[in-house]
Amino acid sequence: MSDQDREGVQKDEVTSTGRRDFMKGSVTVGAGIVGAGALALRGDEGSSTLSRFFGPSAAHAASSEGGLDFHVPPGKLDHYYGFWSGGQSGEIRIVGVPSMRELMRIPVVGRDCATGWGRDDWSKQLLGGRDSGDTHHVHLSYTDGTYDGRYVYVNDKANARLARVRCDIMQTDKITDIPNSQGTHGIFPQRHKTGLVLCNAEFRTPQPNDGRDLDDPAAYGAMHTAIDGETMEVKWQVLVEGNLDLCATDYEGKYSFATCYNSEGGVTLEGMMASDRDHLYVFNLAAIQKAVKAGKTIKVGDGSVPVVDARGKNGPYVQRIPIPKSPHGVNIDPTGKYAVCSGKLSPTVSVVDISKLDGVFAGKIKPRDAVVAEPEVGLGPLHTAFDGRGNAYTSIFIDSVITKWNIAKAIEAFDDPEVDPIIQKLDVHYQIGHTNASLSETKDADGKWLIALCKFSKDRFLPVGPLHAENDQLVDISGDKMKLVHDGPAYPEPHDCVVVRRDMIHPSKVDPRSGPRYDYYNKLAKEDGVDLLQDTKVIRKGKGRVRVYVTSVAPVYAMTEFRVKTGDEVQVIQTNLDSVEDLSHGFCMSNHDVNMVVNPRSTNSITFTAGAPGVYWYYCPWFCHALHLEMRGRMIVEA
Numbered sequence: 001m002s003d004q005d006r007e008g009v010q011k012d013e014v015t016s017t018g019r020r021d022f023m024k025g026s027v028t029v030g031a032g033i034v035g036a037g038a039l040a041l042r043g044d045e046g047s048s049t050l051s052r053f054f055g056p057s058a059a060h061a062a063s064s065e066g067g068l069d070f071h072v073p074p075g076k077l078d079h080y081y082g083f084w085s086g087g088q089s090g091e092i093r094i095v096g097v098p099s100m101r102e103l104m105r106i107p108v109v110g111r112d113c114a115t116g117w118g119r120d121d122w123s124k125q126l127l128g129g130r131d132s133g134d135t136h137h138v139h140l141s142y143t144d145g146t147y148d149g150r151y152v153y154v155n156d157k158a159n160a161r162l163a164r165v166r167c168d169i170m171q172t173d174k175i176t177d178i179p180n181s182q183g184t185h186g187i188f189p190q191r192h193k194t195g196l197v198l199c200n201a202e203f204r205t206p207q208p209n210d211g212r213d214l215d216d217p218a219a220y221g222a223m224h225t226a227i228d229g230e231t232m233e234v235k236w237q238v239l240v241e242g243n244l245d246l247c248a249t250d251y252e253g254k255y256s257f258a259t260c261y262n263s264e265g266g267v268t269l270e271g272m273m274a275s276d277r278d279h280l281y282v283f284n285l286a287a288i289q290k291a292v293k294a295g296k297t298i299k300v301g302d303g304s305v306p307v308v309d310a311r312g313k314n315g316p317y318v319q320r321i322p323i324p325k326s327p328h329g330v331n332i333d334p335t336g337k338y339a340v341c342s343g344k345l346s347p348t349v350s351v352v353d354i355s356k357l358d359g360v361f362a363g364k365i366k367p368r369d370a371v372v373a374e375p376e377v378g379l380g381p382l383h384t385a386f387d388g389r390g391n392a393y394t395s396i397f398i399d400s401v402i403t404k405w406n407i408a409k410a411i412e413a414f415d416d417p418e419v420d421p422i423i424q425k426l427d428v429h430y431q432i433g434h435t436n437a438s439l440s441e442t443k444d445a446d447g448k449w450l451i452a453l454c455k456f457s458k459d460r461f462l463p464v465g466p467l468h469a470e471n472d473q474l475v476d477i478s479g480d481k482m483k484l485v486h487d488g489p490a491y492p493e494p495h496d497c498v499v500v501r502r503d504m505i506h507p508s509k510v511d512p513r514s515g516p517r518y519d520y521y522n523k524l525a526k527e528d529g530v531d532l533l534q535d536t537k538v539i540r541k542g543k544g545r546v547r548v549y550v551t552s553v554a555p556v557y558a559m560t561e562f563r564v565k566t567g568d569e570v571q572v573i574q575t576n577l578d579s580v581e582d583l584s585h586g587f588c589m590s591n592h593d594v595n596m597v598v599n600p601r602s603t604n605s606i607t608f609t610a611g612a613p614g615v616y617w618y619y620c621p622w623f624c625h626a627l628h629l630e631m632r633g634r635m636i637v638e639a
């Protein structure tokens with residue numbers, strides 16, 4: 001970047017309340033106090049300096065300069081649902097925007113003590129004996145280029161899985177293992193309809209990975225996997241030589257994309273960073289599906305999934321667009337025209353014109369000719385969001401800023417170095433990973449709120465020991481300039497988020513009793529001739545196995561005592577008959593590591609081995625009634 005360019009970059013000094021800008025901030029306060037009464041009305045500049053001295057309540061009186069009110073008073077509801085991936089917590093979190101209040105946690109691939117997820121029978125089956133994971137990327141299902149409010153998909157990088165959450169009950173309903181893959185990282189659903197969800201393997205492994213070719217890098221490869229977003233079945237895979245990082249889809253259902261930061265095929269850090277250019281892989285979905293149909297596939301591993309071999313060179317299935325250097329994020333702008341790839345080790349983002357890709361596949365233009373802009377945005381660009389007004393917002397990890405730039409100007413600047421596409425750089429605190437804006441990944445991008453998911457919080461919150469919260473910051477992007485308006489501590493480690501208008505999501509207040517979970521419970525009940533919504537019964541299932549069906553209505557279980565024998569495998573199947581909103585019960589068996597929630601009109605079950613002879617109290621752990629503490633019973637264990 002030239003000095004002149006640097007001049008043009010306006011760092012936001014006033015709203016940066018970090019210690020690094022404390023002195024600058026104090027100067028502003030001095031000036032503000034002279035300006036007296038105007039201070040509180042000056043919007044965010046006033047409010048953030050005020051809050052520094054008078055605490056957060058003073059700040060709440062004001063809205064940001066962009067004009068958006070970010071304070072959500074008690075009793076009022078947020079305008080947006082934010083869905084946050086939970087990283088190593090294995091969850092998804094629902095965060096209200098703009099309040100940034102955490103509304104719910106949805107356990108996905110990890111065990112959760114509060115709800116019993118990963119401990120109750122059905123979730124245990126779903127998790128297949130693994131109860132840890134690493135959820136990086138959340139995306140909702142689409143219809144016609146925007147969210148249809150049906151599902152949230154999330155990857156599990158740790159165990160190469162794709163999970164799905166139903167948005168009516170906000171519970172995980174399917175988890176799919178992805179074969180021949182490790183480090184399932186970028187995922188993206190198709191946007192024209194709920195079609196395929198594409199999943200990238202970040203780690204290259206020998207293909208097949210069965211003990212041969214351990215030290216032969218040429219035998220290593222990675223899979224781009226297509227999963228049916230309705231059935232969650234793996235449909236096909238494409239094998240490529242490079243690793244596959246972030247994922248994107250176009251708006252028409254023609255292409256999917258993957259960044260590749262290791263075109264060298266290195267298996268060490270030095271090896272992976274050797275070349276100046278890596279690639280954006282473009283997958284031609286129609287050509288791949290045609291090959292799958294025609295049986296032009298190979299078998300890898302157990303051969304259960306057809307694999308299209310696209311290793312080595314550009315062809316009908318995959319074209320590789322050279323991108324400097326170790327690209328990370330790839331994001332499609334809301335018009336569907338451009339794919340924006342972040343350079344990570346290059347200070348640039350590369351803008352690929354999607355309309356030129358047909359020409360690339362037809363061999364009419366070179367892959368690199370699809371790049372129409374490459375603005376310099378800062379050191380360590382990772383991910384890009386959009387406002388629907390032609391501007392892009394790229395998270396810059398090393399510089400700890402968000403760079404706002406204009407796409408059309410960046411395209412002009414590609415030929416004319418006099419043009420400066422950079423509009424503003426906003427300090428964020430600190431070391432930002434993902435950024436996303438309200439509806440940014442849809443054609444309805446509304447340019448209101450931007451979230452900065454910062455990996456380090458350092459001095460932004462009270463110290464709480466060596467492990468720090470992360471800092472999810474809220475930025476008003478409705479005006480010409482970005483304004484930082486809120487710091488939000490987050491338990492580690494959300495990677496990504498999407499921000500969805502609240503009218504797009506329709507949660508149920510009671511359990512509609514549908515889906516695979518109820519296929520399981522209805523099957524059990526049928527087997528035992530039990531009506532889950534009526535019966536309370538103890539059924540001995542041959543030697544050593546007991547099923548206990550119990551209903552509950554606040555504040556009682558329909559059964560306050562049952563008898564089993566030491567060593568029996570006991571399965572308690574509880575149905576909550578209350579249809580009252582927010583009235584959850586649960587089942588906790590003393591000293592047996594047994595605890596689960598049973599939501600209004602839900603059935604849930606848990607299995608354990610009855611301990612030494614004696615009396616064991618079971619109780620309802622969810623505060624459900626004035627007599628909630630009395631909601632309990634005795635399990636009598638006989639020798």
Ligand code: CUK
Nearest residue numbers: 136382433434495496
């Ligand atoms: S990755 Cu974490 S900052 Cu897994 Cu989406 Cu880019």
Ligand code: CUA
Nearest residue numbers: 585620622624
């Ligand atoms: Cu039911 Cu507490």
